[in-house]
Amino acid sequence: MLRLFAVFISSAVLFSASPANAVEGPAAAGPIGGTDIRSAMLPPPGLYGGVAVLAGGTLDFVDGNGRTIPPLRDAHLAKQLTGTFLFYVPKLDVLGGSIGFGGMVPAGNQCGHLFEGDDSRCTTSFGDPYLEFDWSRSFAKPRASQYAGAYPIMEGLTVMLAVGLVIPAGPYDSSDLTERALSIGTNIWDVSPAVAATYTTPPIFGEGTEFSAKLYWNNYRENPDTDYRTGDLVNLDFAITEHIGRFQVGIAGFYAVQIEDDKISGSSIPPDGRRGELLTLGGIVNYDMPEYRSSVKVKAFKSVEAENTVESWNVVVGFLKGF
Numbered sequence: 001m002l003r004l005f006a007v008f009i010s011s012a013v014l015f016s017a018s019p020a021n022a023v024e025g026p027a028a029a030g031p032i033g034g035t036d037i038r039s040a041m042l043p044p045p046g047l048y049g050g051v052a053v054l055a056g057g058t059l060d061f062v063d064g065n066g067r068t069i070p071p072l073r074d075a076h077l078a079k080q081l082t083g084t085f086l087f088y089v090p091k092l093d094v095l096g097g098s099i100g101f102g103g104m105v106p107a108g109n110q111c112g113h114l115f116e117g118d119d120s121r122c123t124t125s126f127g128d129p130y131l132e133f134d135w136s137r138s139f140a141k142p143r144a145s146q147y148a149g150a151y152p153i154m155e156g157l158t159v160m161l162a163v164g165l166v167i168p169a170g171p172y173d174s175s176d177l178t179e180r181a182l183s184i185g186t187n188i189w190d191v192s193p194a195v196a197a198t199y200t201t202p203p204i205f206g207e208g209t210e211f212s213a214k215l216y217w218n219n220y221r222e223n224p225d226t227d228y229r230t231g232d233l234v235n236l237d238f239a240i241t242e243h244i245g246r247f248q249v250g251i252a253g254f255y256a257v258q259i260e261d262d263k264i265s266g267s268s269i270p271p272d273g274r275r276g277e278l279l280t281l282g283g284i285v286n287y288d289m290p291e292y293r294s295s296v297k298v299k300a301f302k303s304v305e306a307e308n309t310v311e312s313w314n315v316v317v318g319f320l321k322g323f
Contacts, residue, residue: 028235028256029130029164029192029216036239036252036299037286039214040160040196042100042136045091047323054081056314058112064272064308074116077181077310081108081127097137105129106170106184114178127170127184136160140200145207147245151288153208158198164216166190174225188230189221206244213238231260231275239284252284252299258308276308293322 056079061072087102106127113120140156170185196214214237222229234257241250261273282301289295297318303311 028218028233029132029166029190029194035196035214035237036284037210037212037241037248037250037297038198039212039237039239040136040158040198041138041154042089042098042134042160043087043322045089045098048087048089048102048320049323050085050318050320052081052083052085052316052318054079054083054108054314054316056312059303059311059313060306061310062306062308064275066305066307072114075112075114077110077112079108079110081106081184083107094135095137097135099133099135101131101133103129103131108184110182110184112182114181118178121178121182123171123173123179123182123184125171125184128186129167129169130164131167132162132164134160134162143208145243145245147207149290150245151290153200153243155200155202155208160194160196160214162194162196162214164190164192164194166192172225174223180226187223187225190218192216192218200243206242208243210239210241210243210248210250212241227265229263231258231262231273233258233276241284241286246288246290248284248286248288250284251281252301253279253281254301255279272308274308277306278303278309279305280312280314282314295320 058075058077061069061075063069083104083106085102085104087100089098089100092099107125108127109122109124111120111122136158138154138156138158140154140158142152143155144152166186166189168185168187168189170183172183172185172187173179174187194214194216196212198210198212200208200210202208216235218233218235220230220232236255237252238255239250239252241248255278257277258275261268261275263269280301280303282299284297284299286295286297297316299316300314302313
């Protein structure tokens with residue numbers, strides 16, 4: 001039996017997910033904290049659900065040279081999010097692999113201010129629903145764990161093709177820059193094809209080293225309230241972890257780069273089109289509970305390189321349950 005995995009322990013809205021304009025830019029597609037470990041794997045056929053909780057805060061708002069944007073030198077935002085999800089894997093063979101589809105809706109609270117002398121404000125609401133369809137095929141072979149009660153380890157390669165969709169249904173306020181930044185909804189459609197791969201080695205340090213990554217191509221539509229269009233964004237969620245019985249422990253990261261200029265009413269924004277780039281790194285721990293068909297994941301990460309975006313820290317705790 002394949003291990004359960006935290007594919008939808010996530011949300012489409014988090015500070016470090018978008019290297020677009022610090023105030024206008026939407027988040028990248030994908031789950032809270034990213035699709036890091038086991039990113040190409042689907043669980044066995046069945047219905048899955050769970051919840052994720054994220055807490056985070058901004059550290060700096062930087063320009064295209066990585067320097068603090070002067071008008072935002074005093075800016076600070078803090079966010080607490082929760083996302084509930086469902087994911088279904090039917091008992092079907094499709095081109096030698098399996099398919100899965102699901103969705104989640106984030107909700108939460110965001111507080112803070114952008115400009116010096118401004119009072120802090122807060123917004124509490126639900127966010128933009130996220131849907132994803134996946135096709136996965138595994139060439140890996142199950143290998144029994146040396147620890148009693150742990151899932152078998154899938155040694156070898158698994159690949160995935162997917163498409164994600166962010167639906168701009170969450171409340172959005174465009175009345176001023178601060179309200180835009182505090183809005184949990186983005187008011188922007190995002191269609192994101194994706195490809196993923198997961199490879200686990202034979203035992204080296206523990207029971208097998210896993211290399212996993214998922215690449216999204218975010219195609220943003222124009223925000224009809226502001227005439228702002230964020231340029232296409234490519235983002236990569238990745239992790240290098242070790243399997244040790246019920247635990248999976250290692251390093252996870254997120255890299256994103258904008259491949260098109262941001263535009264207002266069709267014109268690129270000077271001086272550099274506000275093209276963003278971002279790298280975040282951190283630690284991740286996942287614990288499986290096969291007797292309950294459940295997993296718990298904890299991840300903490302912060303920005304290490306940023307241009308035209310927000311530097312931030314984030315902590316995510318997620319719970320996955322098979323029914």
